[in-house]
Amino acid sequence: MPPSAGAHAIPLVPPTHARPPLGEPHPPRAPTTAPNQVTENTLRPDRGGSAGRATSVLANFFAIQRVKNIKQQHTTASKIFHYDVSITPEIPPVRARQLWSFLESSPDFARERTKVAFDGRANAFAASELQLVQAAGGAIGVQIELPDGSGRSASSDRPDAKKNMFTIKIVKVSEIDIQELQRFLDKTGPFTPSCETAIHALNVVLTHKPFSSMANVGRSVYVPENATNLGGGIEKWEGIFQSIRPGPQRCYLNVDITATAFIKSGNAVEVLRSMDQRFDPSRSMHRGDVARLEQLLKGCMFTVSNRSDRPRRHKVIGISATAADRTYFDMTTNDGATRKVSVSEYFEQTYGKRLRYPALPCIGSKGKQAVCYFPIEVCSIVPGQHYKKKLNEDQLATMIKSTAVRPDVRASKIKSALRTLDFDNNPYLDSFGMRISNTMTQVRARVLSSPAIEFDNHAQEKPQQGAWQIHRARKFKRGARLDSWSVLVYDRENRDLVQMVTTFVRMLFGVMCDAGMNVTMSSPHIQYAQLGGRMEQEVDEARQRSRGLQLLVVLFPRKGTIYPQLKAYCETRNSGLVTQCALLSKLRRVNDQYCRLLSCKINTKLGGVVSTLAPNEMPFMDRGSTLVVGADVTHPSPGEDSSKPSVAAVVASVDNEAYKYIGRVLVQDPRLEVIEGMQSVMAEIITSYKKVTGHHPKRILVYRDGVSEGQFAEILRTEVTAIARACTQLDARYRPPITFIVVKKRHHARFFPQDNRDRDRSGNCLSGTVIDTDIIHPTEFNFYLQSHAGLQGTSKSTLYHVLMDENKFSSDTLQQLTYNLCHVYSRCPKATAMVPAVKYADMLAYRARYYLDYGVMDGKGGSSGAVQYGPIKISDDLMNKMFFV
Structure with a gap:
């Protein structure tokens, strides 16, 4: 947003040396992978699958029709210029973007021929080289001051003036060759570091304007219009997610609607009223209510209205245990003496303001020497503050209910989001010559056939829309x-x-x-x-x-x-x-x-089997003994102690029907995604498999949940290697082929059927819809599969990404097998949204958190004191049973 008329930016000052030291790095930096590195992930084995009924769906992917310098035959320029930005002292991204806006409005910077997109942290990108930086030898230093919140710049005679003075150092890092990205999309070149940085640069260009003018969380921007009250001082804001994704031949912009919780803004008394409709501000608050208020507001920013000339922001560090008329501090009088005064007395004497609600506690903020307390009634909570703690059951239920919209409604909201983003009037997109389609991409898809479900005496049921009946005529398989x-x-x-x-x-x-x-x-x-x-x-x-x-x-x-x-x-x-x-x-x-x-x-x-797939429905499994593995890592929930350990769970089938599973769990370092004990766990699981079946599995098929794209290389290097070592640990000659697949549900791809025959009763795509064309990875082996039937809202397909495939699957074989496996779930007669192995791993990991929370880690029903990292001891009577379903 442009600076106010009263603000000023100090002119650019070239540094005394050509390249100033930057101090500690600010992530993310330019990629450090080796040049010309080709992806280690498995490449697509064919041109995609052909099984199933062909159809088409609309996807919330919008084609990027043009980027300056891409596919322009009459120009030799094909560069994006990458700059490192270092701000001293460090400030959060919101403040940094505001600072960048003031920098851009300075006279010298405004003369540049290009807009410069800034990510709010450490990276800036320009479509042409910045002349000021070039003239200074590749680096410049800038001093700039921001207004103090009242709209005025900080004058040097004020004691807090230095708080608003910043030094920005801008250093040219590299020139990104956009043609390398196009060659990768065309499958004529590898995925190089320039490709990765180019995609990041385009994402920064895309988000610079909305991130500078709207509240943002992650990759989404949010607006307060049509906010939904969740209770407890929390409200739901709807937002817009946008991210550039590479696809065959071209890049796409993935746009989706999102929702998250924000702290209710406005006068703090009204925030209290929203927490409890029975709240009476004329009466003192209960100790428990004060604690709830402190939990809600701690860390939030607020302003005070007692000095309207300077509505400065403060951060909540606590709520006073006593009311404003009983919260005292030492005040120095004009004659130098000190006396005890209450907060309410001070406000009346200093500002001539008698408090309306002296029985309410005060909001505390950090002062120069001690905590400063402000009466609640003069405090206003700043809007747009993300609520990061865990929602309670009622809040979560309201959130889910309000966000579950039918596919046609979601599609309409996505189209409305494009109007909010207003790409046609974005000067940063113009500067980079970006043109984005305003229509959803029509994507080729197929609907796979459902497998037959077998019960006792070879009785079979054929699922209809992802579900089948367990009625009296059908007895359990075993x-x-x-x-x-x-x-x-x-x-x-x-x-x-x-x-x-x-x-x-x-x-x-x-x-x-x-x-x-x-x-x-x-x-x-x-x-x-x-x-x-x-x-x-x-x-x-x-x-x-x-x-x-x-x-x-x-x-x-x-x-x-x-x-x-x-x-x-x-x-x-x-x-x-x-x-x-x-x-x-x-x-x-x-x-x-x-x-x-x-x-x-x-x-x-108890060890029985409800149903299995019919014998001819699992050709890959029929060829011999296959170990189907599911793995997941869970981390502490939002709002929980960040030092709490993470829990990893690995489950594996111990029969040829992929129905019976055993599981093992591990406690490991907080926030660690890699399963550190994978080798020992897999060795134990394979040993247990042999005890049940009499032989080692001949092949291993792993479905791994919860891994982001940025962690693929690390997972390949650690977990996949650990599985192979577990096999040779048992027998140096034992080297079964391994297929390792990442299962992703945290994505924003949504698909909308166009034909009535492709819709289920909820309006979603049919169970068995698979997409492996147009919007998938240009070269690697991945596909979207919607295996479950829609219940409410817009269904989310699961993205399967193959990191390694020694079993040499074709697209058709892996897609059909994965879809069929989703019908072997013990808890209900419905196809699951992802393979049951992953669901079981998630359930077991979540169950293991109970063991940590309730102190029974010694396996004897008593507390063992401090948490021990490593395997969690499950009862010997249960460790080879599916007790966790």
């Missing part, structure tokens, strides 16, 4: 045996509850038997307990009452903390116990179908 089970109910015992639980237990027993399970105990013991009691003692009592207890069914009114405590206790002690939990609210209208879904989980946990 029913488990259940000789001893018990029921634990967490609620106060009364006549109605006893009748409801008894009815449920009778129906569950009947359904399990009807489905093919061998249940010899028809009347399990039912025990009632209170949520405030000792869970460990109640579980142990259930064990004592039922000899050889195999299953404990636990019913409670809500999950709360009892659920994770129960799972942690029963799954990590030496004598493990399979549990199946259910909410009492579900039992009020219990029916056959609900009990059948519970039976699916119970049968699987």
Whole structure:
């Protein structure tokens, strides 16, 4: 945004030396990979698949029709000029962009022939060389001052003037050859460092204007219009995501709508009112409410209205424990003496303002020597502040409900987003000659055929729109045996509850038997307990009452903390116990179908098999023994202690039907994405596989979740290598072919069917829709697959990216196998959005966080003190069962 009329920028001052030292690097810097490096990832084995019914869909990808110097035959220029930017003292990106705007408006800089796009951190890009930097020998130093928030520049006679004075050093880094990017897109050249930097540069050019004028989080910009109240002082803002993606022949702009939580802005009293509609500002606040307010606002920026001539920003460091009329500090009087005064008394004496709500606490900010407290009523929360903590259940439910829009509505919103971005009136795009299409790209797609599902006695079902029925005519493929089970109910015992639980237990027993399970105990013991009691003692009592207890069914009114405590206790002690939990609210209208879904989980946990794919539906698996592996790493949730460790989980099939899985979990350094113990875990899993089947797997197929594109090379170097070493560790001659596939759900590709026959009931693409043309990677082996049926909102396809393929899959074979595997999920008769191996790994990793949170890491049901990094000990009785489903 342009500077105000009263602001001024100090003229550019060439440095005394040609290239000033930059100090510590500011990421991201220019790529440091070797020149002419070709990707190590597996290349596409063919021109794409051909299986399935051909169709087309619209994708939220907009073709970049032209970039200056790309495919222009009448010019020899094909460069983007890359500059390193260093700002002293360091400031956040929002402030840095404001500073850059003032720099651009300075007389000398305004005479440049090109706009310069700045990423707010350390990189700037220009379509032609900056004459000022060139004249100074490749580097310049700039001094500039920003206004202090009141719209005035900081005068040198003010004590805080230095806070607004900055030095900017601009150093030419490189000249990026745009033609290298075009050669890569045309498949006539490798993916070089210049290609990577060119894409980054175009993204910076694209986002410079919106990032400078709108609130931004990550790669998205947000606007407060049509904000949705989430409660607790939080509101949902809708935003626009945009990112340039390389595709065959050309680049595309991926545009999507997003949503995230922001702290409600405005007067702090009104923010309090939005947290609780019963809030009365004339009365003192409860200690718990003060704590909630502090949790909400800590770290936020606010302004105060007591001095309207200088609405400076302050940062919240805390909320006073006492009210404004009972919060005291030492004030120095005119005669040099000091006396105690309350905040409310000070404001009345200094500003002639009697507080309306002296019973409310104060907002604290860092002062020169001590905390400065401001009455809440004179404070206003600055708009556009992202809420980074974890939403509670109610807030999350409101967020999901308000963002779940049908595909046609989402497509309309994306088109509206283009008007907001207003590419035609963006001087930075003009400077780089960028022209972007305003219509979605029509993409070739195919709809794969659904596999047949097989039950007992070779009975088969054909899925319809990604789902099939488990009705009474179909028995489980292999029913488990259940000789001893018990029921634990967490609620106060009364006549109605006893009748409801008894009815449920009778129906569950009947359904399990009807489905093919061998249940010899028809009347399990039912025990009632209170949520405030000792869970460990109640579980142990259930064990004592039922000899050889195999299953404990636990019913409670809500999950709360009892659920994770129960799972942690029963799954990590030496004598493990399979549990199946259910909410009492579900039992009020219990029916056959609900009990059948519970039976699916119970049968699987006890070692049974609900259903498999028909024998001819897994040709790759039929050729021999295949180990299907799923792996994932989970990190602390937003708002949690950042020092909490990350948890890695690896699961693997131990049968030829890819139904039964075993899992192992590891605790590792916080935020570490690479699974450090992959070699030892895989060696243990392969050993367990051999114990079950009698032989080693002949091939390994790995689906790895949660890896970003920037980590592909590291994952190849570490995890893929670790799997190969695990094999040779067991036998120097054992070298099964490995296929390693990254599974990505965190992307912004959305697909919109054009023909009614390509839509399911929710308006989304049909289950089995696969896209491997037009918008995919120019050279590498990846594809989008929508395997599940839409329920609500716009479905998101899963992106599968092959990093290594020693099994030599064709596009058709891998796509069909992956789609078919999505139908082998134990929890429900529906195709999953991603292969079950990945879902199981995610579930197990999430479960392991319970073990960390509730201190049962020693495997004996007690706390082991400090968290130990490495493998988590799961009960010997459970470690080779699917207890986590």
